[in-house]
Amino acid sequence: MAGLVSGAMLYETEGARLPRAGIAGLVVRPLPQALGLALVLLAYRYLPLRQVRWSDALAGALVVSALFAASQLLFRSYVALFGSRFQEVYGPLGSVAALLVWAYITAAIFLFGAEFSAARGRDRTGPVWVEHTPVVKKTDKLLR
Secondary structure, three states: OHHHHHHHHHHHHOOOOOOOOHHHHHHHOOHHHHHHHHHHHHHHHHOOOOOOOHHHHHHHHHHHHHHHHHHHHHHHHHHHHHHHHHHHHHHHHHHHHHHHHHHHHHHHHHHHHHHHHHHHHHHHHOOOOOOOOOOOOHHHHHHO
């Protein structure tokens, strides 16, 4: 999620200076999205407590990348149309309220992609239960 957000911020803040035409534009423009895709792919591959196939993690990361790009466009147009309402309702904290809404949307997309990736893996292999070994504390031995 941080990669997607940082990629979007890089894209927005550096957008005026990035080349728009030619081969340089074709190479530089998709870099923020590719960085976000790579970070989400690694998160979906290595953070779960079970083995995740690369294909499952990639499918979830592609879904997140597409949904994130669409949500950027929709949220940008929403703020352009109704951004003044945030200022009217929340006053000087309107930007903070908009940022919290954006963080909520981004987190929901990230979790949806994780569930999509997990469901894709469960469809192929069936449910996998992770058994945790209980940790015996010193106080448990003293109580017996």
